[in-house]
Amino acid sequence: MSDLRKDLEAIYSRAISSVSPVSAVRNYLRLENGRLLAGNSIDSAKEFDLIKYNKIIVVGAGKATAGMAKAVEEILGPWISEGLIIVKYGYTEELDFIKTLEASHPVPDENGIEGARKIRELLLSADENDLVISLISGGGSSLMPLPPENIPLEDKKKATDLLLKCGAGIHEINAVRKHISLVKGGNLARAAYPATVINLMISDVVGDNMDVIASGPFVPDNSTFEDAGKIIAKYKLQNSIPSGISDYINLGAGEKIDDNPKHGDVIFGRVVNYIIASNMIALSSAKEEGENSGYNTIILSSLFQGETENLARMHSEIAKEAVLSSNPASAPLCLLSGGETTVRVRGNGMGGRNMEFTMHAALHINGYKNILIASVGTDGTDGPTDAAGAFADGTTVLRAEKKGISITDYIENNDSYNFFKQLGDLIITGPTNTNVMDIRIILIK
């Protein structure tokens, strides 16, 4: 089994390194003789002749944005005229040309507003002779908040809370939030126009919808002020929502304020968008590594979102089938999947989605000696722990029993961290400075 574990470690390491901010930026930006090539292969790359631009401005926000900025500086160096990024407190890199502002995540603060205002001003000052490089990653929405004048941040938070509590869907919540922001829903693209924009994104959302990543500051908005108003009416929030917000949305719905820019708007003729890192990019790299190590390798899906417990059962049932009948393919087999699941909380133990997944899988593959399963958070942190995930195999339950540890007790208490810690089966990577959600790896020999 130790070989399987070594192979599995190589697979997740490769996956995570393929989505590191530095790798991701390098894969999508190259400088050749003063021409900037953007795109993930030479064939489809777009060319930007840097000599033609007055200024090259770098902006961005997100938990992985410092690393992205570092990579951009390594590529462009003194070509960069000025820049400002907003990162989470402590998530900094040493930069020479781009300024860094630290702000609060996941609850926004005044530092974030200050940074968002400065970024917007920088973009408003840009003209058609300027090139903007935008670096967006998960957390960007909280780190770069900018409500319209007269709407305090507190009111925005209150509106979000009300929408969450009344049972509104995530798309509905986003539609409202995008209409009380001068950043989200394409508003930074509007501010930058007529400058040219290269928008690079690290996706931390299932399905990689660009307008969802950090609420899409450079991406067309499909929703309207009218939609936002209808959603508030649908959940009967007219009287409870702060009046500044409902007034602003009413003005917009009455066409007194320009709606967020839409698909086809001239603004987006000047913007190129690239998702430079995503769950599927991590899985594809994992697949390459699996194949190089001699495994038949299958990516099941990057879109898994259901309950962790059921997903673990389902992955185990596929793994067991592979042992019994060589379906979906014969061993040596590597099954990969990704996404972000939910956890049914029963107890008050310590853990995260990935360790929960692995603990449930351990129960289902009990006795199957040729299966090794791991689930790993690509950010290196699973729940409020120092572990990224854990390993399980057909001996996990038995090894626990021999130490007097009952897996069902730990399952009842959601205490996956302490379960695997005692077995020495935690996966510890340290912070990876990126986040493309979770990946699961199953090896069958």
Next chain:
Amino acid sequence: MSDLRKDLEAIYSRAISSVSPVSAVRNYLRLENGRLLAGNSIDSAKEFDLIKYNKIIVVGAGKATAGMAKAVEEILGPWISEGLIIVKYGYTEELDFIKTLEASHPVPDENGIEGARKIRELLLSADENDLVISLISGGGSSLMPLPPENIPLEDKKKATDLLLKCGAGIHEINAVRKHISLVKGGNLARAAYPATVINLMISDVVGDNMDVIASGPFVPDNSTFEDAGKIIAKYKLQNSIPSGISDYINLGAGEKIDDNPKHGDVIFGRVVNYIIASNMIALSSAKEEGENSGYNTIILSSLFQGETENLARMHSEIAKEAVLSSNPASAPLCLLSGGETTVRVRGNGMGGRNMEFTMHAALHINGYKNILIASVGTDGTDGPTDAAGAFADGTTVLRAEKKGISITDYIENNDSYNFFKQLGDLIITGPTNTNVMDIRIILIK
């Protein structure tokens, strides 16, 4: 989409017909010049020279057993000396050499006991010059009950109820039940010894464990009287369980009664066991059909057992990934799976596992035009309805809305039958006279 539907119909039809009692028996029994070949290919078939046997005796029980008997008569005809099978009321076939007794399922009755006693006597009368052909299918356990003398059927039912209520696992319940029966747990093999036995089984259990199918009347029992006693003690049922049962198990644990025959027992030197139809056999036939129709075809697993709702979501997430990134394989793609799931009951509508699966899938693939999903009960009956399952595609939700039908209302009410009935998307096959649980088919073009 109509082509997809035609292809899908061909796939499930092929799958179901491959596990029909007649096909299944024909695949495993052939008569050539007075020699009976048993096995699924000529290479591995065992030969039985019929002229050497005094009597050829056919016995069996189960919902699909009449069809199996019919096929055996077509193959062996007058070679059959005598025979008796027990089937569910109404599940008969016209037979010439084998007698049929009808009994109650799923709650056993006196007819079942009468039949079981006669079958046991027939087997006890067989000697080393006789050949027994046993035909076992789902439901056989209820249809062929035979508690030891002085234990009334009522007491056996009471014991099962107590075990179910106290939270005993299915393996624990089976261990007890096998030790208060003269049929289950290999006891019919013991009765038949020293006759030769060809035991043909249609598996309706996940994982195809032979000792679980109809409680394994011709299969070694892994559990002991001592285990049964410990299980009763574990759940503190000593005082509530009928005393005849606890006395019998105590006698057995004290070695006053022979335990059920175990693996390696001389008895099983005379028995050959074949699973002639199973969920995986149905899926493999579906795979052949899918490949013949030009689809890249993948069997995910035959072992899925979790919650229907979550499994539907997971299947949909794999299908959507195929559309987005050509993983796990490129279109045209056929994804197959099987097993038997549970349903989270919320409302009092009409439906079954398969229609529930399809209804949830419809929600998840909404808008994906190139996906067609179906889930089908191989017995032709999904829940208490005349449908075997249903179809869903990316237009299902919209087509329903246009008729004023809200899918979420029908989901809340578990009313999948009426949902699909109104759309004309039910799958109606009629009773198939077999049962290897459920199959799911997803086509992506």
